[in-house]
């Protein structure tokens with residue numbers, strides 16, 4: 001039996017080990033970043049207190065730092081590392097212009113998503129899916145929108161039945177299932193997109209990636225590989241997805257052999273395009289499955305969060321329902337459920353953009369790792385290896401860009417579009433898909449989200465479908481469910497329920 005002394009000795013050894021560990025981990029990087037102002041303490045151990053404060057209330061820590069150093073960059077203790085925060089438009093412009101070999105988005109992605117234990121290094125080594133999403137998926141939207149609409153009608157019927165009495169629906173969970181199904185109509189086609197096991201494996205894979213990428217960052221680097229292995233279910237999920245995708249892959253290969261690579265019935269979806277592009281081992285079934293899962297992981301979580309935020313905004317602000325309905329009804333009567341119709345819904349577009357402006361999916365986006373020492377245009381140098389990110393909230397709520405910036409004004413961007421037109425500028429500047437220094441929810445610059453055209457069409461279709469078919473409100477009238485903040489991530493309340501029923505007051509008879 002170990003004695004009391006043994007326990008005490010073990011405790012002393014552990015504390016000493018942690019102290020020297022943090023000392024060795026931080027003194028190197030801390031010394032190199034000494035010239036950059038710090039939110040909190042830089043000393044080992046004391047640093048941990050600042051880190052805990054950031055963990056509990058990231059927004060206040062950053063806002064206080066901006067008040068102290070309004071024009072300069074600063075660093076914050078992010079768990080066991082330093083994160084350099086930029087927020088000034090001039091610094092964001094510097095970041096936007098920098099190529100991969102100076103400020104790397106891929107390296108940041110690899111680190112933040114712990115690729116070795118989640119999606120796998122092959123996703124970053126050959127990111128051939130990015131141009132597919134940016135060009136083929138976007139260009140195919142006019143053909144895909146009616147299909148996605150068809151899928152979402154079925155998905156809504158299934159997950160939120162049209163009843164005359166109010167039913168309580170858990171918003172975020174339901175959003176993830178609906179988004180997974182409708183997105184997969186464009187990713188792998190029907191009927192796999194609506195197979196409950198496929199939906200489940202994609203949703204769970206996405207949640208696993210987030211878990212495996214986040215938890216180990218609470219621990220020192222040397223412990224992460226062991227922890228990752230302990231908690232990761234990603235391998236198991238990939239095997240399950242492979243089992244479901246294999247028959248589809250086999251069927252498509254047979255069809256290609258029989259009818260030719262570009263036969264007229266070739267399905268119009270991401271799976272077809274990645275099968276066209278994949279070379280060598282990437283063309284193997286496991287790698288194709290892993291690529292489809294990675295695309296899903298990037299698409300489902302982000303779009304579901306954006307959708308849920310907008311839904312909470314709508315449910316709590318009933319005054320927007322009628323004007324949105326009028327817009328959708330008028331356009332759909334003329335155009336049907338098409339991409340052209342979506343392009344003529346400025347109010348729907350603006351509502352979603354305003355929701356994203358005030359509730360982006362994270363306080364800090366556009367992560368980069370400096371691949372070499374880099375000097376910003378104001379002369380501040382960050383050493384190679386530094387992790388940086390943009391505090392987007394500052395730009396999204398800046399009076400320089402927005403009147404009454406903290407107020408939710410669902411049709412703010414409709415007015416901005418009208419002003420732009422009357423002053424001879426392009427109204428596209430204020431579209432949901434358009435990024436800028438005042439609109440960073442999809443990033444900005446060469447790495448801006450390539451899926452934003454697809455996501456935006458999907459979000460517009462869903463919001464339009466909801467206002468046309470449902471009444472939706474919050475459980476406590478007018479009270480919007482509170483967001484959940486995990487460090488600098490803003491997650492729409494994951495447990496909140498909303499009330500749905502069949503729409504009661506039709507504008508016209510259907």
Ligand code: HEM
Pocket residue numbers: 105106129130133295298299300302303306361365366367440441442443444445446447448449450451452454455
């Ligand atoms: C509302 C939904 C979405 C939001 C808010 C969002 C947001 C973002 C952000 C902030 C970035 C990083 C930009 C940067 O670092 O500069 C990004 C990158 C990316 N997103 Fe999205 N995204 C969404 C939906 C999607 C969808 C549906 C897809 C795929 C179909 C997708 C695929 C990607 C990919 C592949 C990248 C990496 C691009 C690169 O490294 O060049 N996203 N997204």
